[in-house]
Amino acid sequence: DAGVTQSPTHLIKTRGQQVTLRCSPKSGHDTVSWYQQALGQGPQFIFQYYEEEERQRGNFPDRFSGHQFPNYSSELNVNALLLGDSALYLCASSFLATPWEQYFGPGTRLTVT
Amino acid sequence: AQSVTQLDSQVPVFEEAPVELRCNYSSSVSVYLFWYVQYPNQGLQLLLKYLSGSTLVKGINGFEAEFNKSQTSFHLRKPSVHISDTAEYFCAVTSDSGGGADGLTFGKGTHLIIQP
Numbered sequence: 001d002a003g004v005t006q007s008p009t010h011l012i013k014t015r016g017q018q019v020t021l022r023c024s025p026k027s028g029h030d031t032v033s034w035y036q037q038a039l040g041q042g043p044q045f046i047f048q049y050y051e052e053e054e055r056q057r058g059n060f061p062d063r064f065s066g067h068q069f070p071n072y073s074s075e076l077n078v079n080a081l082l083l084g085d086s087a088l089y090l091c092a093s094s095f096l097a098t099p100w101e102q103y104f105g106p107g108t109r110l111t112v113t
Numbered sequence: 114a115q116s117v118t119q120l121d122s123q124v125p126v127f128e129e130a131p132v133e134l135r136c137n138y139s140s141s142v143s144v145y146l147f148w149y150v151q152y153p154n155q156g157l158q159l160l161l162k163y164l165s166g167s168t169l170v171k172g173i174n175g176f177e178a179e180f181n182k183s184q185t186s187f188h189l190r191k192p193s194v195h196i197s198d199t200a201e202y203f204c205a206v207t208s209d210s211g212g213g214a215d216g217l218t219f220g221k222g223t224h225l226i227i228q229p
Contacts, residue, residue: 004156033216042117042203043157045216056215090156100145100164100207102217104156 002027004093004105012111013081021076021108025093031055032074033102034066037088049074050096078110086112115140115206119220126194127228134189134223136204146187147205147217148178157203163187164209174198199227 005024013019025032031050035043045058049068068074072093078085088109092102120135138144145164149157161172168180178189187204201224205217 035216040221042205042219042221043217045218048216058216092157100147100217101159101162104149104158106154106156 004091004103006089006091006105006108008108009106010109010111012113014113015081015083017081018077018079019081019110021078021089021091021110023074023076023091023093023105025072025074025091026103029093029095029103030072031094031096031099032068032072033092033094033099034074034076035090035092036060037090037107039087043090046076048099081112083112086110115144115208115218117204117206117218117220119202119204119223121223122221123224123226125226125228128196129193131192132190132194132198132225134202134204134225136187136189136220138185138187138204138206140185140206140208143209144206145209146178146180147207148172148176148187148189149203149205149219150174151201151203151222153200160189160202194225194227196227196229198225200225 007022033048034046037043047057048055052068063079065077088107090107091105094102116139118137126132147162148160163180171177201222204220
């Protein structure tokens with residue numbers, strides 16, 4: 001039973017560039033959430049997707065956008081990167097019926113220089 | 114909106130000793146509560162959750178937590194820790210309404226350090 005997978009593992013980008021992170025949910029899950037975890041902090045909710053629609057969004061600017069595909073996989077896009085966007089980006093998947101029971105992937109470490 | 118306060122950023126404990134990691138939350142609505150563990154360079158793993166019912170919940174790896182509504186706390190305990198328990202522990206909360214779309218709100222984490 002494959003768990004949540006994320007790619008790439010690590011990424012280095014320059015300020016002003018754009019980045020796309022990818023997530024495949026745990027087998028059978030239909031809902032995907034994204035979190036940002038800055039160094040030494042707890043994860044912060046970015047947004048959640050179900051049926052290719054954004055259900056809810058945390059306190060993040062429009063530079064952060066997402067997409068969910070028909071196979072439930074998801075992408076997180078960040079435009080106009082800032083140094084402060086450097087963080088571990090975590091994807092979590094769940095069933096719509098139990099969206100609070102989230103299974104996390106290993107994360108993508110993004111470094112902005 | 115909810116918030117979570119983990120009262121200790123770091124807790125050193127000797128191996129085989131008991132440990133308690135403290136978590137307090139703030140919310141104007143009823144909540145679900147969670148504890149997650151994060152090992153170095155890994156994602157988060159769910160230790161246990163409180164949704165309803167018994168206020169004492171048992172999780173994996175011998176951990177348990179007690180929900181105290183009057184004190185708005187959800188402290189995590191283990192009677193005897195092992196070196197392998199060294200990790201970062203996160204308390205999290207979400208509203209029990211809204212269909213869970215609000216995401217989880219996490220505390221800043223407690224680093225559990227097991228000393229031999």
